[in-house]
Amino acid sequence: MLDSVLKGDSLxxxxxxxxxxxxxxxxxxxxxxxxxxxxxxxxxxxxxxxxVSKRQKLKIAYIESTDSANAYVQPAQFFYLYEKLSHGT
Numbered sequence: 180m181l182d183s184v185l186k187g188d189s190l191x192x193x194x195x196x197x198x199x200x201x202x203x204x205x206x207x208x209x210x211x212x213x214x215x216x217x218x219x220x221x222x223x224x225x226x227x228x229x230x231v232s233k234r235q236k237l238k239i240a241y242i243e244s245t246d247s248a249n250a251y252v253q254p255a256q257f258f259y260l261y262e263k264l265s266h267g268t
Contacts, residue, residue, distance in 0.1 A: 197215075200218060200221045201221070203215040203216070203217050204217060204221060204222070204233050204237070207237060208233065208236040208237065214240075219254055222234045222237065222239070239254070240253075240254075241253055242254055
């Protein structure tokens with residue numbers, strides 16, 4: 180994360196470490212303007228009612244695409260995109 184997000188800069192004194200991905204999600208939903216990093220598998224399932232509930236309280240950030248200049252995409256895994264495109268869910 181230090182290399183890809185901060186581009187060599189140091190972390191702010193406001194950075195808080197969490198014990199788990201679920202703790203990151205809970206923190207971000209409670210603290211205004213908080214930003215958290217978790218794996219897509221913690222929020223990406225439409226079949227898991229807990230994930231759907233948590234995702235509704237979050238804003239998923241777009242990330243810069245390295246394939247196209249000035250293009251931004253939502254992080255996703257292939258299966259999630261396949262399900263969304265194939266089944267319209």
